[in-house]
Amino acid sequence: MTNKTPFNYTWRMTSYCYSELDNFINCADGIEPADLKDRYCEFLSDLLAKRIKKTTPVDRDVLQVFLDDLDNRAQIDYRERHDDDPSIIRGGKRFDKRWRDLKAIHGM
Numbered sequence: 001m002t003n004k005t006p007f008n009y010t011w012r013m014t015s016y017c018y019s020e021l022d023n024f025i026n027c028a029d030g031i032e033p034a035d036l037k038d039r040y041c042e043f044l045s046d047l048l049a050k051r052i053k054k055t056t057p058v059d060r061d062v063l064q065v066f067l068d069d070l071d072n073r074a075q076i077d078y079r080e081r082h083d084d085d086p087s088i089i090r091g092g093k094r095f096d097k098r099w100r101d102l103k104a105i106h107g108m
Contacts, residue, residue, distance in 0.1 A: 003059065003060045003061075004057040004058060004059055004060070005057065005058060005060055005063065005106060006054065006055050006056065006057060006058070007052055007053065007054055007055070007056045007057075007058050007063075008054055008105045008106070009054060009098070009101065009102055009105060010053075010054055011047060011052060011098075013048075013050065014091065014094070015087075016087065016088070016090070016091030016094070017091070017094075018048065020073055020091065020095070021044050021047060021048050022048065024044055024066075024069045025041050025044050025045070028040055028041050028044075031065060036061055036062070036065065039059055039061075039062050040062050040065050040066070043058060043059075043062050043066065044066075060106075060108075063102070063106060063108070064108060066102075067099060067102055067103060067108060070095045070096075070098060070099040070102070071099050073092060073095050074092050074093070074095040074096035074099055076092065077089060077091060077092025077095070078091075078092030078093045078095070078096050079092070079096065
């Protein structure tokens, strides 16, 4: 049995979000164990489909993987500015804020 917590965040979708969350799914092959990978991909699919609400219970280990991916993407697209496209930088900045917000909300 996994430890669940309410998501406690209103996630607003942008084209950057759709693209990057889809990339998170496509890059999830290295997540172990396989059960965690499957639950993480299901969470991302639900987030993309707007089925994750503030009250939706989320496994804490899935949330941690999500936070790691948000942090990584924010690092590349915002903090290091690996792309000159302003929309990519804005998306990375948004992920940085969401990463900080979710970490604070969940004490992670």
